[in-house]
Amino acid sequence: MAEPIRVVVTGAAGQIAYSLLYQLAKGDVFGEKQPLSLHLLDIEPMMGVLNGVVMELQDCALPLLREVIPTADPAVGFKDVDAAFLVGAMPRKEGMERKDLLAANVKIFKAQGQALDQHAKKTVKVLVVGNPANTNSLICSKYAPSIPPANFSAMTRLDQNRAQAQIANRLGVPVNNVNKVTIWGNHSSTQFPDVANATVVTANGETKSVADAINDQAWLNGDFISTVQKRGAAVIAARKLSSAMSAAKAAADHMKDWWNGSPEGSWVSMAVFSDGSYNTPAGVMYSFPVRCSKGQWEIVQGLNLDEFARGKLDLTSKELLEERDEALAVCQD
Ligand SMILES: NC(=O)c1ccc[n+]([C@@H]2O[C@H](COP(=O)([O-])OP(=O)(O)OC[C@H]3O[C@@H](n4cnc5c(N)ncnc54)[C@H](O)[C@@H]3O)[C@@H](O)[C@H]2O)c1
Numbered sequence: 001m002a003e004p005i006r007v008v009v010t011g012a013a014g015q016i017a018y019s020l021l022y023q024l025a026k027g028d029v030f031g032e033k034q035p036l037s038l039h040l041l042d043i044e045p046m047m048g049v050l051n052g053v054v055m056e057l058q059d060c061a062l063p064l065l066r067e068v069i070p071t072a073d074p075a076v077g078f079k080d081v082d083a084a085f086l087v088g089a090m091p092r093k094e095g096m097e098r099k100d101l102l103a104a105n106v107k108i109f110k111a112q113g114q115a116l117d118q119h120a121k122k123t124v125k126v127l128v129v130g131n132p133a134n135t136n137s138l139i140c141s142k143y144a145p146s147i148p149p150a151n152f153s154a155m156t157r158l159d160q161n162r163a164q165a166q167i168a169n170r171l172g173v174p175v176n177n178v179n180k181v182t183i184w185g186n187h188s189s190t191q192f193p194d195v196a197n198a199t200v201v202t203a204n205g206e207t208k209s210v211a212d213a214i215n216d217q218a219w220l221n222g223d224f225i226s227t228v229q230k231r232g233a234a235v236i237a238a239r240k241l242s243s244a245m246s247a248a249k250a251a252a253d254h255m256k257d258w259w260n261g262s263p264e265g266s267w268v269s270m271a272v273f274s275d276g277s278y279n280t281p282a283g284v285m286y287s288f289p290v291r292c293s294k295g296q297w298e299i300v301q302g303l304n305l306d307e308f309a310r311g312k313l314d315l316t317s318k319e320l321l322e323e324r325d326e327a328l329a330v331c332q333d
């Protein structure tokens, strides 16, 4: 059996963590042969609730789970961690945009960047889930200069999963028959869910482009995009709470593919530091199509963007630049 790895989940007493911790502890992300120590970080007033989560983890009787460390101290939470799920942050309420959370949440990610810098392994892989996720991840990395920027990412996998599910439902095929769906840009209502390169294995076993299989470009350019862009708000309107089960599944998918490699012949969407690919602003956390192998990600290059797509990429770039500037100003206060 391999040596245990250390994995921290922040916001460990919250609703996403409640679904995520079970997936981590049973081996869905790091593999069924990889034991782990779970570090559960939350704030002091939540320690009572967190204690209940610790009891439940124990009662799950999972053989891979070697140790559980509940704490409100970031120095303990981030000590020697190999992977970090930064979930702990305020969720939005009905009527808010995710960027309305920036002033409240970004300082959490400044402080956690500093703590990661001091206490985590330099090889740690960091996934930011707390909103606004792209910009929080940028700030976290800025305050963790001893950790390579490529080790930071933000979650747009939930958007990818939503887009894949919309297409699969419309075509009446299982979701994993749909490949190469891309989310570009920000995890916000300016994101661009793009199926221009996506393929589907249809009900009769034929591989087709999604555009041909759907045969309704007006839907693909209209309702499909806005449904994915606004899905988070629709869940909040229905549940009076933001998505949690699906967010936890997406966080697990994101880290699993980063850690173990993305599916052969396809790609996944992750927000990572832009290097200027596809004329996006270098230095912001931008969601791209990526391939992962041996723990590293690489942006898929050479995809064609038509005028419609170009406009969408530029719009979400503009929002990310505005968020970056606002976040930097908040962090200087
Ligand atoms: N990127 C995505 O796709 C995506 C999807 C869903 C939710 N989210 C975001 O994830 C975040 C968490 O959502 P949730 O539903 O679990 O919220 P929640 O309110 O249920 O839980 C958040 C937890 O974070 C804790 N917390 C607050 N400050 C902290 C800190 N400094 N250190 C450690 N823990 C801290 C809180 O005490 C709470 O237990 C929100 O910002 C939400 O908007 C992102």
Ligand SMILES: O=C(O)C[C@H](O)C(=O)O
Pocket (backbone or CB within 6 Å): 091, 092, 098, 131, 158, 231, 232, 233, 235, 236, 242, 243, 247
């Ligand atoms: O929409 C939200 O505020 C939560 C999350 O980002 C989501 O996409 O469901």
